[in-house]
Amino acid sequence: MKPLLILSFTLLTLPWTAAASPLAAQVRALLNDKCLACHGDDAEKIKGDYDMRTREGTLKGGESGEAAVVPGQPEKSPLFLAVTRRDKDFAMPPKENEKLSPEQVELLRKWIAGGAEWTDAVAKPKWDAADGVTVATSGGQSGDWNDRRYKPEEVWAYQPIRRPAVPAAESKHPIDAFILEKLAEKLIAGFALPADKLTLLRRATFDLTGLPPTTGEIDAFLKDTSPDAFAAVLTRLLESPRYGEQQARHWLDVVRYADTSGFSNDYERPNAWRYRDYVIRSFNSDKRFDRFILEQIAGDELEPNNPEMAIAVGFLRSGPWEHTAMTVAAITRQQFLDDVTHAVGVTFLGQGLRCCQCHDHKFDPLPTRDYYAIQAVFAPTQFAERDVPFLPVENTRGIDDGRAPVQARLALIHERSAALKKKSEDGMAAWLAGRGVKSIDELPEKERPRKDYLGATSGLTKTDLSLRKIYEKSRAYLERELKRFEPLAFSVYSGVDNKYTSTKPVNPMPAQTLGAVAAVHILANGSLESPAEEVKPGVISAMAGARDTVLPDATEGRRLALARWIASPENTLTARVIVNRIWQQHFGHGLVATPNNLGKMGARPTHPELLDWLATRFVERGWSIKELHRLIMTSQTYQQASTRDDVEKIRALDSKNSLLAYFPARRLAAEEIRDAMLALTGELNPEMGGPGVFPEINWEVAAQPRHIMGSVAPAYLPSRTPQERHRRTIYAFRYRTLSDPMLEVFNRPGSEISCEVRDQTTVTPQVFALFNSEFTHNRALALAAAIGKSEATTDARIAKVFRTVHGRAPSAGEAKACAAHFEKLLAHHRAHPPQPVALPMKVKRQMVEELTGETVEWEEDLPGMDRYQRDLMPWEVAPETRAFAEVCLALLNSNEFLYLR
Numbered sequence: 001m002k003p004l005l006i007l008s009f010t011l012l013t014l015p016w017t018a019a020a021s022p023l024a025a026q027v028r029a030l031l032n033d034k035c036l037a038c039h040g041d042d043a044e045k046i047k048g049d050y051d052m053r054t055r056e057g058t059l060k061g062g063e064s065g066e067a068a069v070v071p072g073q074p075e076k077s078p079l080f081l082a083v084t085r086r087d088k089d090f091a092m093p094p095k096e097n098e099k100l101s102p103e104q105v106e107l108l109r110k111w112i113a114g115g116a117e118w119t120d121a122v123a124k125p126k127w128d129a130a131d132g133v134t135v136a137t138s139g140g141q142s143g144d145w146n147d148r149r150y151k152p153e154e155v156w157a158y159q160p161i162r163r164p165a166v167p168a169a170e171s172k173h174p175i176d177a178f179i180l181e182k183l184a185e186k187l188i189a190g191f192a193l194p195a196d197k198l199t200l201l202r203r204a205t206f207d208l209t210g211l212p213p214t215t216g217e218i219d220a221f222l223k224d225t226s227p228d229a230f231a232a233v234l235t236r237l238l239e240s241p242r243y244g245e246q247q248a249r250h251w252l253d254v255v256r257y258a259d260t261s262g263f264s265n266d267y268e269r270p271n272a273w274r275y276r277d278y279v280i281r282s283f284n285s286d287k288r289f290d291r292f293i294l295e296q297i298a299g300d301e302l303e304p305n306n307p308e309m310a311i312a313v314g315f316l317r318s319g320p321w322e323h324t325a326m327t328v329a330a331i332t333r334q335q336f337l338d339d340v341t342h343a344v345g346v347t348f349l350g351q352g353l354r355c356c357q358c359h360d361h362k363f364d365p366l367p368t369r370d371y372y373a374i375q376a377v378f379a380p381t382q383f384a385e386r387d388v389p390f391l392p393v394e395n396t397r398g399i400d401d402g403r404a405p406v407q408a409r410l411a412l413i414h415e416r417s418a419a420l421k422k423k424s425e426d427g428m429a430a431w432l433a434g435r436g437v438k439s440i441d442e443l444p445e446k447e448r449p450r451k452d453y454l455g456a457t458s459g460l461t462k463t464d465l466s467l468r469k470i471y472e473k474s475r476a477y478l479e480r481e482l483k484r485f486e487p488l489a490f491s492v493y494s495g496v497d498n499k500y501t502s503t504k505p506v507n508p509m510p511a512q513t514l515g516a517v518a519a520v521h522i523l524a525n526g527s528l529e530s531p532a533e534e535v536k537p538g539v540i541s542a543m544a545g546a547r548d549t550v551l552p553d554a555t556e557g558r559r560l561a562l563a564r565w566i567a568s569p570e571n572t573l574t575a576r577v578i579v580n581r582i583w584q585q586h587f588g589h590g591l592v593a594t595p596n597n598l599g600k601m602g603a604r605p606t607h608p609e610l611l612d613w614l615a616t617r618f619v620e621r622g623w624s625i626k627e628l629h630r631l632i633m634t635s636q637t638y639q640q641a642s643t644r645d646d647v648e649k650i651r652a653l654d655s656k657n658s659l660l661a662y663f664p665a666r667r668l669a670a671e672e673i674r675d676a677m678l679a680l681t682g683e684l685n686p687e688m689g690g691p692g693v694f695p696e697i698n699w700e701v702a703a704q705p706r707h708i709m710g711s712v713a714p715a716y717l718p719s720r721t722p723q724e725r726h727r728r729t730i731y732a733f734r735y736r737t738l739s740d741p742m743l744e745v746f747n748r749p750g751s752e753i754s755c756e757v758r759d760q761t762t763v764t765p766q767v768f769a770l771f772n773s774e775f776t777h778n779r780a781l782a783l784a785a786a787i788g789k790s791e792a793t794t795d796a797r798i799a800k801v802f803r804t805v806h807g808r809a810p811s812a813g814e815a816k817a818c819a820a821h822f823e824k825l826l827a828h829h830r831a832h833p834p835q836p837v838a839l840p841m842k843v844k845r846q847m848v849e850e851l852t853g854e855t856v857e858w859e860e861d862l863p864g865m866d867r868y869q870r871d872l873m874p875w876e877v878a879p880e881t882r883a884f885a886e887v888c889l890a891l892l893n894s895n896e897f898l899y900l901r
Helices: 022-034 055-060 078-084 102-113 152-158 174-185 197-209 215-223 229-239 241-255 273-284 289-302 307-317 329-349 368-377 399-433 462-485 558-566 574-587 608-620 625-633 647-653 670-681 741-745 764-772 774-790 794-805 812-831 879-892
Strands: 126-128 133-135 381-387 488-494 520-523 531-535 842-848 855-861
Touching: 022 102, 078 102, 174 608, 197 215, 197 229, 197 241, 197 625, 215 229, 229 241, 229 625, 241 273, 241 329, 241 574, 273 307, 273 488, 289 307, 289 329, 289 488, 289 558, 289 574, 307 329, 307 381, 307 488, 329 368, 329 558, 329 574, 368 520, 368 531, 368 558, 399 462, 462 855, 574 608, 574 625, 608 625, 670 741, 670 774, 741 764, 764 774, 774 794, 774 879, 794 812, 794 879, 812 879
Parallel strands: none
Antiparallel strands: 126 133, 381 488, 520 531, 842 855
């Protein structure tokens, strides 16, 4: 088997021997890794005419005519001189970042000095458990390894997890003990003072539910002086159904959930919502995390007859993907295999694998062979929309209401298409009548019209012909939308290919799934056109115990075996990764600041002992996420204030507050801002689950064209009633190519790549979104109207809005400023009554027709907008309500509302 992308040296003086020395095997692996990419892997593109595939060619040298290796004499061997880089114009490998280490240069020198023995054997990987150093990696594409060595701190995540002792400390809480130890090392005097009760309650409620505490919950907690008051709050929050919605938001960031496929043909995934609801249920039930792993990677193999398992494996298809008649099936298939391999690594192992697609990882102990071995696990995995009846726990109450507007749009499309069809038939009849016949068949062959695109005899204009195509595309798009309400699972199966395409609304499982599985080969440079050695299913070879892990080669069972390996307590990565993600949710940054990358190029743990202590405890306590939240949130580390008197001194010692000498304040996430506003105004609909709803977004953005298969997708239409629109954001239908600008400006990530941690920017458009957007103004007006119904005086209303938004009474200065603001704006609103604004009933469209190159313009009807139920509008209320809405708007723009302290 020829090695790939590797520099190989062949020598003339010694015969090849199968029983070569370890030195020869090590050198062979080194040369494989460094040289053959240019000097042998591609026989038609050998650089410098230096063919290193054979011993003879390596000694002979290249186009210079000079021998490259002189056995026994390193200093007279041009190859050795090149790797020493003494001559910068003749340095090999040419790239500075790929140069040989001093140890590798010495290895090559010894080899040449000893006679340059040659062998086809290469050094294999091994784990040195004594000092935790990986002595290995690489043999280029072939996955063979050489003597690349790793410092323990570079491969810390691969080393077995050991339960460290809790440091001695005044605090009885183990987390505090670990944190205090690190603070003491920096000469930082302990924690900040405890946060006040209102701050702590708000912090905990948003952390666990993504919503603000109610005034009743605030009052109850402030009155409860028992030592178990906060523990009772945690129990209530962890049992709330809102908990699963909040935790699912974090998880869906990582797995890249969306309701459409992305790319140029952003087709709907009609039943993806069932996976979203599965995730919410899993967190609410505190499903063991190891079980959660098994279900998402291999639920269909774990319990083939359990319908929920067919939904759970929707995880494997969560990334963007498309296959149409214009794409090559082999390429799109490989794109899926690459995507799912990397996604599994990032999500569960905190280790990106895509770097190994073309070459051995430059920094981590991941050879290319491992990448394709894991990819081979998914070789039998095929896409399908599987028949899975709706579960009793799934919300199907709104299906009929959701189906109606789609059917209305379809009916309109059918009406427009029928009109064009009649126009075409009438035009053809008139054309035939002018020739004295009733059928084309009655005409001589040479007089019959050509059946070309323009259809000159049909009576249709070029615009008509373009519209006919547009209507047909819209019909197909809307018929796919109707599948959203059918009992199908966005799923996979193990077996033969079912010729899946993203253009078909339903791709069922074949009647017979058994059959041969396509072989997986190592691909030179990751190119599908350069297959080399075939690989069998496997795991990461640098992991402790990997040599004893054997995955099946049968059609079924590969994914389940891999999932069991990932979910094993012996896996050194899995528990560390999820514990780190949960820690990040509470403190804004993980113990490892790069949750998707626990490798060398990721951040080092700030508290490695604490991370391992949490990981081992997590496993011992049954992989319970809720128990982990409780442990973290009962610590003094979590309950301390976000400020302290000596904060400037501490920032000089720990500029990023990585050691947590005070609680790191954070801004609310995009969804938390929207959901909190709806909750404070009393508009939030707490209904859970079901097909995605369509909130009202900026109307200009909603009207923007989305191109689908050479046409324009139907315009975005918000759900008809406020009750539907005001669901939690997690239930909003999520397009990959159409973002809600309100959410986007507050750093809601795209769903193309896994988001390990959200950005927290502070930019000017956020001001416009919060202070000027229709959404925020509608919430302020709704809040003003609600308070106006319960409170009769301005002072009482100001007190009530502070209690509602901030959970406290206003200070005297705040109350005075708000009253003055109200009076000023009241005069303005009395003098300037608003005029009603009509809703759009049509939207103008324009596109370049792909078959003619000409511009086509038309109007798209927006059916149902005549029955659209708007939010409370300014022209529907008195000037006093509009003026008080300005006070509410100011509070909804305050840092006290937007930030958790």
